[in-house]
Amino acid sequence: NAGVTQTPKFQVLKTGQSMTLQCAQDMNHEYMSWYRQDPGMGLRLIHYSVGAGITDQGEVPNGYNVSRSTTEDFPLRLLSAAPSQTSVYFCASSYSRDTEAFFGQGTRLTVV
Amino acid sequence: AQTVTQSQPEMSVQEAETVTLSCTYDTSENNYYLFWYKQPPSRQMILVIRQEAYKQQNATENRFSVNFQKAAKSFSLKISDSQLGDTAMYFCASPHNNNDMRFGAGTRLTVKP
Numbered sequence A: 001n002a003g004v005t006q007t008p009k010f011q012v013l014k015t016g017q018s019m020t021l022q023c024a025q026d027m028n029h030e031y032m033s034w035y036r037q038d039p040g041m042g043l044r045l046i047h048y049s050v051g052a053g054i055t056d057q058g059e060v061p062n063g064y065n066v067s068r069s070t071t072e073d074f075p076l077r078l079l080s081a082a083p084s085q086t087s088v089y090f091c092a093s094s095y096s097r098d099t100e101a102f103f104g105q106g107t108r109l110t111v112v
Numbered sequence B: 001a002q003t004v005t006q007s008q009p010e011m012s013v014q015e016a017e018t019v020t021l022s023c024t025y026d027t028s029e030n031n032y033y034l035f036w037y038k039q040p041p042s043r044q045m046i047l048v049i050r051q052e053a054y055k056q057q058n059a060t061e062n063r064f065s066v067n068f069q070k071a072a073k074s075f076s077l078k079i080s081d082s083q084l085g086d087t088a089m090y091f092c093a094s095p096h097n098n099n100d101m102r103f104g105a106g107t108r109l110t111v112k113p
Helices: none
Strands: A004-007 A010-013 A019-025 A031-038 A042-051 A054-057 A064-066 A076-078 A087-094 A107-111 B010-014 B019-021 B033-039 B046-052 B064-069 B074-079 B088-095 B101-103 B107-112
Touching: A004 A087, A010 A019, A019 A031, A019 A087, A042 A064, A042 B101, B010 B019, B019 B107, B033 B064, B033 B074, B046 B064, B046 B074, B074 B088
Parallel strands: A010 A107, B010 B107
Antiparallel strands: A004 A019, A019 A076, A031 A042, A031 A087, A042 A054, A064 A076, A087 A107, B019 B074, B033 B046, B033 B088, B064 B074, B088 B101, B088 B107
């Protein structure tokens, strides 16, 4: 049972480049979310999904896109990377918002 | 504006002593769940404890317990008999609007030998 798998673990991008952070879970969870973690800011919600085909914005959605075509996968897309998007990104999944969330190992992204 | 507030950026405690981490939140919901998560240096997020808002009894998990004050929207975490392995960042989490979950800025706890 792999849990929540995030790839890659580390990434360096140049300003303006695009990339996709992958997130997959094998627990049949309906609820998935993306957070970014910055020093002194804690975890801030980017986007979340309550099931396949349904996504919604969190508190810091600008510059990020998501889709949820399957229950298992919830990729996060950066269309045009900016230095302000340098952060550690976490994907999480749970049965619902009100149950324990399982987190991936995180992706450390640096935009230069 | 932060909807979950952790007013103590850093705390320290001597091994075997007790420490309390504070958290206040803001939600318009009536029935909800609150969480404390721990993030050790490995960066892996781990659930510490969960509280159901409609239950008056405070949740307890071994050395970890909460003091939940619904009217005050306060949800503090008490760690008893602190151990070196408790050294970590601790995050409080609360529901916000439209089915999302928000986290506080975290408290960095250091347990000293």
